[in-house]
Amino acid sequence: MKTSTRGLLILAVVLAVLPLLLPNSYYFDVAIRIALNAVVVVGLNLLMGYTGQISLGHAGFFGLGAYASAVLTANYNWPPFAALAAGAAATGLLAFVLARPVLKLKGHTLAMATLGLGIIISIAINNEGQWTGGPDGIAVGALSAFGIEVAGEKQWYAVAAVLLLAVTWLALNLIDSPVGRALQAIHGSEVASRVAGIDTTRYKVRVFVLSAVVASIAGSISAHYVGFITPNMAGFFHSIELVTMVVVGGMASVFGSILGAALLTLLPQLLSAFEGWEVVVFGAILMATMIFLPRGLVPSVGLMFSARKRG
Amino acid sequence: MLTIQNLSKSFGGVHAVQDVSFTVKEGSIHAVIGPNGAGKTTLFNLVTGVYTPTSGQVVLRGENVAGMSPDLLARRGMSRTFQNLQVCMNMSAIENVMVGAHLRLNQNLFASMLRLPSVRKADAACRDEAARLMEFAGVGKYVDAHASQMPYGALKRLEIARALAAQPKVLLLDEPAAGLNHTETGEIEALIRKVAQSGVTVVLVEHDMKLVMNLSDHILVLDYGKKLAEGTAAEVRANPAVVAAYLGAAA
Amino acid sequence: MNNQSEPLLEIRGLTSHYGRIQALHGIDIDVRRGQLVALVGANGAGKTTLLRAISGVQPVSGGTIRLAGADITRASADQRVRAGICQVPEGRQVFGPMSIEDNLKLGAFTRPKGETAEQMERMYALFPVLKEKRLLPAGTLSGGQQQMLAMARALMGKPSVLLLDEPSMGLAPLLIAEIFRTVASLRDQGITIFLVEQNAHAALAIADVGYVIETGAITLSGPGPELLDNEQVQSAYLGM
Amino acid sequence: MFAQFLQFLFSGVTVGSAYALAALGFTIIYNTSGVINFAQGEFIMLGGMLAALMAGAGIPLPLAIIGAILITAMVGLVMEKTVIEPAQNAQVVTLIIITIGASLVVRGLVQIWLGKGTHALAPFSGDTPITLLGATLLPQSLWVLGVTLATVGALGWFFGRTLLGKAMLATSHNKLAAQLVGIPTGRILLLSFGLAALLGAVGGILVAPITYTSYDAGIMLGLKGFVAAVLGGLGGGAGAIAGGLILGVAESMTAGYISSAYKDAVPFVLILLILFFKPAGLFGKKSTERV
């Protein structure tokens, strides 16, 4: 069996068994947040890890999705899934329009441009209080379709788990396809990929839009789940958090992304006992992880494993 | 097949290529030689769309393609290797070769994400073919290797395999034998000949005169960005200007 | 030539790994003072790895390297340069965005400031094209020009041992002859040279001693011209 | 009308100089290692906080300043030694995440040891505003501007003229080659962190009388400094100054003429536009990679 198929199976089993082990709905809550974060991070990794284009503004897209759902359902009474789709479409369109000029940039200028994008989005959300509720945030109704409402942590867990599984499957397929190789080739050498007939701009735009749409959808669902959103979720720090999840988990590793999201979502929960020292301990763990597993959790551990097997 | 007319390129004050014209016949092996810094690589970069010419035309099968981007040229059957290696170090060796076949595979994002059977089948076939090409280029033992683990000489051949995977009509090779010893150069020579025999037009830059003289149907000599001489191997070798500027008395 | 003098560079049982792949399997090499030693081998045999290990930029997993009797196996790369080991690396490795002049100045990083200008003039005399382009970024040079720059930069460090990793790669025939002449004359000036070359013929022809490396191990050694006549060498590396 | 414009300009230049100083720190570390040091803002914060607290504890201002600079530089050195050096051979993104971790640790420790309060540092030359053509300017602004220019001059000389400066640049362009010509790349990196921390501290101290300081003061200045540095092309002093001033003046002009609500957003729009036309930043060199 291919490693990716095996990984997907393991993920499915873990997701299926987990509910039996979680003692109360607080633990479900953490699991749901992990799954929803992981969805965004898997999408972002396609852009960052595989295609080599950094984005420090992805929380902006996440926020756009969340606010589209919030505003359209609360103020205009749209059905949740219509709002979600509209948010995803609008985010995709915005990403599409901006991708061309933005992705012409490289390295740190690209980082800065995407950072700027994210900041502009979060400022707009912050300032347009008459729709968005401003800095204090806005309440979001339940997620429902055809009269069925997702209610309770167990149902939400099912939704998040299925979504994560689906996104993981799609991402794994993509990577191991001509399109996925084109993306990785762009990372490796842009000239070489263009000479091989790859329209690099077009592919960069596609993966940028794709990851933005994934973030938007995850944003919408998170908004419904939490029930209340603030501009923070579109802000700079959330973007950094997402990037950190990608790198800690491992660039160009889908399962790494899931683990990265899990670790960085869990840590603050585990560290809450440290009273005032949480930030320090969190920072120290972050550094230690990167020093001892420089390629991120999954790739580094993978290397160690194969080393042991052969050596 | 390929006609270059009055092609020029300057970088600021440096005239890297000046008013160069020549024609490459279909199915032939055409060599470009000249001293270091003569403009050979720049010429390749112009022809393959990596650089935009300052002036002049590149006519590929009747169509002026000057200024066209490399991916559009690839669609028209052009492929190349690089003097400064451009191997994707983030991928495995065989995936590098498969990238070369990109244009012949399904490029639909959704088909790829859904792993449609057609995509999967074509991909598997492509992988087999890539392995064959690696064998053909003499790097068969690296089929399971990651590109970053391969030595320099093997990477050069990997690039050739990648270029061949595109099934090009015109193949430009920039110093394919650099970093190879005589025996290995001999293998490369045989490989290029085989490729040309299969109907591919080959343009080649190389400093190994033995290889150039053995292979080339036609040789173009550049010096300071300008055409210095042109002709068959024998003609070029006999040209005193070429001997003085490039070959030296020994050759 | 100076076969009887003590070994300046003495390598014993050197091993090195890339992760779990072993690239060098116990290399023994002696380079005597003032000698020109050539190392030939196929792609991937481990030549570059060996040179990197000697320069201290490649981790060594076993064995020792001695320079003039002193153990430098654990010395840092810059200490080795100060001790007189300079390298012209594979793939040239010039400082792309910096001017040619700055590249040369940096080549003399470990040298007293006073001698830089003079040495630089010597390099410009050796490679006039570098003088012509001295204010341009090194990255814009053609492949061969970069190779010359890499050579000049290493010489700026006034090495007592010069490591050359395929110095003729990508050079025009005229220049190859020139490079080999330069290498030979450097040896005559008393610089000890360890030369890795694919152009085995030219290398062995001027070498005092030759070594053949195959998959990380030395399989043959002897005086340069003698190796040229070796059948095995001829078929594997000389294309005969 | 003109007085108003001038006032906006002064305000922009003051803030912009602070951004420029912050940008210089980024530039130094970027130029030796290719790493964007997300802890740069914490150096700025440390300088301001330490100086303010020491001065508040009765230590004479000049001594407090020197003390704050030295301690911050030490922090920079320790940080390099303990967390950057062990990861030296890792990819750049890994190092960037490490600097994020380091910034959290520094900020967290300061918050624990020095508290969450906001502190002020007395201006160096009083706080009587200088009036010029109807607009006013604090003397401290002149300090910021002056020291920024002097620093840029000094750095320009260091990187452009001295061999050590060039060796630092060379280390980032090609670490392998730098090692092969005998540059002690480890120590160079150490030096660059020390220097960047020192500069950050100087910036933090200079702006503290204008902006006040607290344990989280470094976040915003660090972010703006990063933007200014990239806008300037991360090349050197001139770029950092240009980047900082453009950002600062764009902000104050936006606040003055367009909308204070979008004062942080409009400059980003402007910067994006600039980057679309100059992808390497204002003073950035086009990449010279060849194939």
Add this chain to the structure above:
Amino acid sequence: QNIKIGSVLSVSGPAAFLGDPELKTLQMAVEKVNADGGVLGRKLELVHYDDGSDAGKANGFTKRLIESDKVDVLIGGTTTGATMAMAPLVDKASMPFISLAGAVVIIDPVKKWVFKTPHTDRMAAEKVFEDMKKRGITKVALLSETSGFGASGRKETQAVAAKYGITLVADETYGPKDTDVTAQLTRIKGTAGVQALFVFGLGQGPAVVTKNYGQLGMTAIPLYQSHGVASDEYIKLSGKAAEGVRLPTPALLIANVLPAGDPQKNIVTNYDKTYKDRYKVDPSTFGGYALDALNLAIDAMKRAGSTDREKVRNALEQTKGFVGTTGVFNMSAGDHMGLDLSAFRMVEVKNGDWQLLK
């Protein structure tokens, strides 16, 4: 078994200077109560989480407190955003919840389980406008912070201005971390007819505004601040420029100048002293909100005679004449805050200290 007090506060992040004294106060007060024998014969136990000024995290921690820690009463939500993110959960779980955030929306419309201790921003605006009216000011420039506190304050200020016959002739904003607002102030200076400047913000921003206000020589236009700057730190940071600034504040800030007969005199001097003794820094009015919240909860439990959530909630709603640091609370089914304008005192900065205005 202990009585569990759950709290989610913004002890780090941008709102840390609010959340930090709140947490310290809770910890101090819980210790004190336990030392004095606890409540209903049981000890109090504080279970606290820091939301890092992120409402999303506040929501998650609230779930944890309810589901996992099974607390008896919930105090927190340093910011309005956090409170609003917590509110739907306490409603579902039937958990008495006392918020420490300012905005009116928290209690208007009334939510069954949600109470709050701080004055609303609307009250602050009203108090300020009352004072302006006394001075005959009708044209006011508003400069508000883009934080939740400032944005909500701006909205309420706009809403109540007309009631006091005041027109807002300028409406500017600044960011919470801005280091210079001369551009906005210059604009205000250039607006015709401005008679006073009203700043609505928290923390260091208003100090920057005050300093720039001094730099631009705008002293002819009286400067009003909101209760968001009611701390000694404000005067320390702003220096000379703060002279003459007026603002509404809870009694705590002026504990020492409060007349002896004031009902709050006792509690505020007491809190002021114990906090200073324990933490070596001045208490802030924000800490006072937390103290009041805890005491309200304890009071309600005592009156209810149990920790039964429904009973505690009902007792909370019936709180009458409860004297806190913030004011005297009189809750009802229609008012889950229970404060009126008298809880605010108007003060002016004179010679670097607070002076109570009559």
